[in-house]
Amino acid sequence: MAVQTSFTTPSSAPEAIYNLITALCLAGWTIPAWTDGTTYHDAAINPGVGPWPKTTNPYAGFGSAVSELGRNNAWFRITSPDGPGSREWMFQRATLDSTWTVARSRTGFSGTVAGTAPTDAITGQTMLSAAVLFPAIALTHRWVISLETSSPYGWFAFLIPIGGGYIYTVMFDEPLSAASISPLDTDPVVSGIVANVAVTPLGVMWSHASSTLLKVWKRNRHGMSGANNSRISTMMFVDPAATGAATSTAAAAPAQAVASGYQVGCDPVSQTEFPLPIVMTTTGIPSSATGYGGICNRLRFCSVAGRNNGQTLYDATNSLYWIFAGGMWVPWDSSQPNV
Amino acid sequence: MVAGATFFPAVASTHRWGISLETASPYGWTAFLIPIGGGNVITMLFDEPLASASTAASDGDVVLFGSYFNATGFAAAAGFTVSAASTLTCWKRFRHGLASASNVRIQYLGYYERGSAVLVAPANGTSQCAVDPINTLEAPLPIQVASVGNPATNTGYCGYLNRHRWCSVSGRANGQTLNDATSGLYWIYLAGLWLSWDSSNPSI
Numbered sequence: 001m002a003v004q005t006s007f008t009t010p011s012s013a014p015e016a017i018y019n020l021i022t023a024l025c026l027a028g029w030t031i032p033a034w035t036d037g038t039t040y041h042d043a044a045i046n047p048g049v050g051p052w053p054k055t056t057n058p059y060a061g062f063g064s065a066v067s068e069l070g071r072n073n074a075w076f077r078i079t080s081p082d083g084p085g086s087r088e089w090m091f092q093r094a095t096l097d098s099t100w101t102v103a104r105s106r107t108g109f110s111g112t113v114a115g116t117a118p119t120d121a122i123t124g125q126t127m128l129s130a131a132v133l134f135p136a137i138a139l140t141h142r143w144v145i146s147l148e149t150s151s152p153y154g155w156f157a158f159l160i161p162i163g164g165g166y167i168y169t170v171m172f173d174e175p176l177s178a179a180s181i182s183p184l185d186t187d188p189v190v191s192g193i194v195a196n197v198a199v200t201p202l203g204v205m206w207s208h209a210s211s212t213l214l215k216v217w218k219r220n221r222h223g224m225s226g227a228n229n230s231r232i233s234t235m236m237f238v239d240p241a242a243t244g245a246a247t248s249t250a251a252a253a254p255a256q257a258v259a260s261g262y263q264v265g266c267d268p269v270s271q272t273e274f275p276l277p278i279v280m281t282t283t284g285i286p287s288s289a290t291g292y293g294g295i296c297n298r299l300r301f302c303s304v305a306g307r308n309n310g311q312t313l314y315d316a317t318n319s320l321y322w323i324f325a326g327g328m329w330v331p332w333d334s335s336q337p338n339v
Numbered sequence: 340m341v342a343g344a345t346f347f348p349a350v351a352s353t354h355r356w357g358i359s360l361e362t363a364s365p366y367g368w369t370a371f372l373i374p375i376g377g378g379n380v381i382t383m384l385f386d387e388p389l390a391s392a393s394t395a396a397s398d399g400d401v402v403l404f405g406s407y408f409n410a411t412g413f414a415a416a417a418g419f420t421v422s423a424a425s426t427l428t429c430w431k432r433f434r435h436g437l438a439s440a441s442n443v444r445i446q447y448l449g450y451y452e453r454g455s456a457v458l459v460a461p462a463n464g465t466s467q468c469a470v471d472p473i474n475t476l477e478a479p480l481p482i483q484v485a486s487v488g489n490p491a492t493n494t495g496y497c498g499y500l501n502r503h504r505w506c507s508v509s510g511r512a513n514g515q516t517l518n519d520a521t522s523g524l525y526w527i528y529l530a531g532l533w534l535s536w537d538s539s540n541p542s543i
Contacts, residue, residue, distance in 0.1 A: 182473045208454020220472050235468070237448040238458065239487040241422035252448055252487045264448070264485040265495030268433050270395035274496050276483055281468040283452050283459045286508060291469035292478050304490060 003320060005333045006145040009162065010062075013097040013134035014070035016143045016169075018062035020157055021069075021078065025056050027147040027155065028081030032108070033118070034058050036066060037073035037093070040114040053079065070097060073115040077108070080173075081153055084108060087189055089173065092117040094130040102128040102171065104191045106219050125191070125217050125229040132196040134159065135168045142310070142339055144323065146298075146330050152178075152189070154298050156330045158199075160310050164339050167309050167326055170194035170205070170214070176280065176294030187222040188294055190232060190280055201309045203256030203302065203327030206234045209282065214326075218280065218293050230290045235279040236301065237264070254327030255305035264303035273313060275300030275322055275329040300329040310339030340406040340428065347372065348381055348410060355514070355543055357527065359502070359534050365391070365402070367502055369534050377514050377543050379412030380419075380529050383427065389484065389498030399436045401498060403445065403484065405429030413530035415513045417461040417506070420531075421447035423486075431484070431497050439493045448483040450505065460505040461531030468507035477517060479504030479526055479533040502535040514543030 006023035010016040025031070030053035033042040043052035058076075060067040068074075075092035088108045092101040101117055103109070103126045111118025135141075140162060147155040152175035159169040172192045181188040197213045199205060207216040209231045218232045237253040239262060253276045255263035266273050278299050282290035302324060307313075313322040313329060321336055322329035350356075355375055360368040365388035372382035387403050394401045407427035413419055421429045423444045434440045450460035450468065457466040460480050470477050482503055486494035506528060516525040517533060525540060526533035 180478065182471045182476070184473045185471070206453045208452060211454055224473065226472075233452050233454060235450040235459065236453055237483055238451040239422060239446050240420045240449045240458070241424060241446065251451060251453065252485065253483075261489045262487060263489065264483070264487060265490045267395045267398070267497075268491060268493050268495045269398045269437065271492070272395065274393060274498075277481070279450060279468070279480060281459075281507075283455065283457070283466070283468055285465055285467070286469045286475070287472065288475065289472055291472045292507065293471075294478075303485075303496060 002149045003331045003333045004147045004149050005335065006143070006147075007337045008143050009139055009141065010137060010143050011139050012062060012070065013100070013137060014062040014093060016134065016137065016159065017091055017093075017100070018057065018059060018069050019143055020145060021059065021076065022057045023145045023147055024078055024155065025054070027149045027153065029078050030055055030081070031058055031076055031078050032084070033112070034076035035074055035114040036068060037071040037075075037115050039067070040112055042112065069093065075117050077118060079108065082151055087173070087187065090118060098132050098134045098136070098196075099130055100128060100133040101126065101130050102133065102193060104173070104217070106187050106222050123219060123222065123227075123229070125219070127191065127193045127215065127217070128195045133169055135196055142337070144310070144337065146323070146332055148298060148331075152297065154189070156299065158325045158330075160339055162339070164308055164310050167194070167199035168196050170199065170325065172299070174299055175297045177297045180295035181293070187219040190216050190218045190293065190296070192216040199309070199326035201307055201324070201326065203251065203254035205254065205326035205328045206236060207231070208233045216280070220290050226289050228289055230282055232280050232282050232293055235281060237276060237303075253303040254301040255303050255307075256327060263305040266304060272316070273302070273304045275313070276303050278328075298331050302327050302329055310337070312336050340404065340430075341408070344408075346382060346408045354381070355541070357541065359527070359536055361502060361535075367402070369502065371529055371534070373514050373543060375543070377512055379414050380513055381408065381410070381412040383407040383529070387500055387502055390501045393498035400432040403429055403431050403497070403500070413513070415511060415528070415530060416509075417463040417531035419461060419529060421445065431486075433494050441493055443486050443494050445484055445486050445497055448485060448487070450480060450507070460507040462506050462509040463531075464509055467509045470508055476520070477506070477508040479517070480507050504533040506531050506533050514541070516540050
C-alpha cells in the first residue's frame with residue numbers, strides 16, 4: 001500500500017478536474033473514452049493515437065480551446081486500475097466551469113456521442129446532474145487529493161480555501177476493507193460527494209439515506225437478484241449514557257461539540273488521537289436488498305474536537321499524516337501540506 | 340470491584356455458567372451466568388485486553404476488567420451498557436507506571452446513526468445495522484472504548500476489543516449463538532454483546 005497525493009491551487013474548476021485526472025492516472029486509473037464536447041475519442045476512433053485506454057491525462061489543457069476540458073459538455077470516463085468492469089467514474093462539464101455531472105458505474109458507461117454523457121442504465125448512479133460542484137476558485141483554493149496506488153485503490157478529493165476555512169467540494173471512491181465484507185460482494189466500494197455545500201470543521205461529514213451535505217452510495221448485491229444502488233450511512237460513535245434526546249449533540253466521534261465535552265479524547269499515555277474506523281451500513285430491519293456494507297479501508301472519524309479543515313495528524317507508526325476534512329481523517333503521505 | 344456483596348443468585352443446578360477464555364497472550368476471559376433454558380444475564384465478570392493495534396505502545400496496562408450482578412439481570416434487548424454510571428462496572432487502569440496513574444470507569448461506545456438519531460449497535464428494536472444483504476449474515480461490530488470527555492492527561496481513548504463485539508441485529512436471545520463461517524467459531528449473545536466462543540454450540 002502506498003498513499004499518493006496531489007496538492008494544487010487551480011485557477012478554475014476545469015483545472016481542478018484536470019488535476020484529478022492527472023493524479024488518478026498516476027495512481028493507475030485509465031481513460032477508455034474522452035471528449036472535448038465536440039470530438040469523441042476512444043480506441044476504435046483513434047486506434048493509432050494510443051495506447052488505449054489512456055494511461056495519462058489526454059486533455060491538452062483545462063481551458064476552452066479544442067481538446068481542452070473547459071468546454072461545454074466535455075466528458076470523460078475513468079476506470080479503476082482493478083480493470084475494466086471493476087468500477088468507473090464519468091465526469092461531464094455542463095455549461096459553466098462550476099457545473100458538472102458526476103456519475104459512477106460498476107461495469108462501465110456506454111456512449112460515443114461527443115456532447116452527450118455516456119450512460120449505464122443498469123449499474124450506473126448519477127451523483128450530481130449538471131449542477132454546481134465547485135464555488136468560484138480562481139487561485140483562491142487548495143485542491144487536495146489523496147489516492148491509494150495499490151488494489152483496491154480508492155481516492156478522496158476536497159477543496160479548501162487558501163489559509164483554511166469551510167470545504168465546499170468533496171468527492172471520494174472508498175473501498176471497504178476486505179476483512180469487513182462478504183466474500184461474495186463484488187462491489188465493496190462506496191462513492192461519496194459534497195457538491196458546493198459548506199463543510200465546517202465541526203464533524204459534519206456524516207451520511208444518511210436523506211443527508212443533504214454528504215451523499216454516499218453503495219451498490220448492493222451486484223450481479224445478483226435485486227441488485228441496487230442505495231444511499232448508505234456512516235455510523236458514528238456515542239457515549240451510551242448520552243443516548244436518547246441528548247444523543248444528537250453527544251456524538252463522541254466524529255468529535256464536534258467542543259462545549260459539551262463529548263469527544264473520545266487522546267490516549268492519555270501517548271497524548272495521541274486514534275482515528276476511528278467508519279462502519280458503513282443502511283440501517284433498519286434486515287432485508288435482502290440493503291444493510292450492512294463494511295468498514296472503510298482508508299477513511300477514519302476524528303475523535304478529538306477542535307480540529308480545523310486541512311489540519312494534519314501524524315501517525316508515528318507509519319510515519320505518515322492524516323489530513324482533516326469535516327470530521328474525517330483522510331490518509332496523507334509523509335509531507336505536511338501548507339493549506 | 341465487588342466488596343462483600345451479593346454476586347450470585349441461588350444457583351443450585353438452575354443456571355449455566357459460561358466461560359470463554361483466550362489461551363494465547365494477551366489472554367483474557369469473560370464469564371457469565373444465565374438461567375437454564377435462557378433468560379436474563381445475572382452475573383458477569385471479565386478481563387479483556389484491548390487489541391494491540393489500537394493501544395499506545397507505552398501503555399503498561401491495556402486490559403479492561405468488569406463485573407456485574409443484578410437479581411433481575413440484563414434482558415436480551417441490548418441491556419449491556421458500559422458507561423461511567425452503568426450497573427455493569429468496567430474499569431481501565433490509565434497511565435500505569437506513569438505520573439497520575441488511576442483506575443477509571445470507562446465507556447463502551449455505541450454506534451449511532453445521526454440522520455435518524457438512533458443508536459443502532461447494540462441493536463435495539465427497529466434500530467439496527469441489519470445484515471449483509473448478500474449472505475444475510477450479521478457482522479459483529481468492534482467496540483471502541485474510551486473515557487469520553489474533554490481531552491485530559493489522565494483519561495481518554497483506550498482502544499478497541501476483539502473478543503467483545505456489538506450485536507447489530509435485533510431480536511437475539513441471551514445465550515443464542517452466531518456462527519462465523521470464516522473461522523468456524525461461534526459468538527454467544529449476552530444482552531447486546533457478542534462474546535467470542537469456540538466451535539461448540541452450547542445448549543443453554
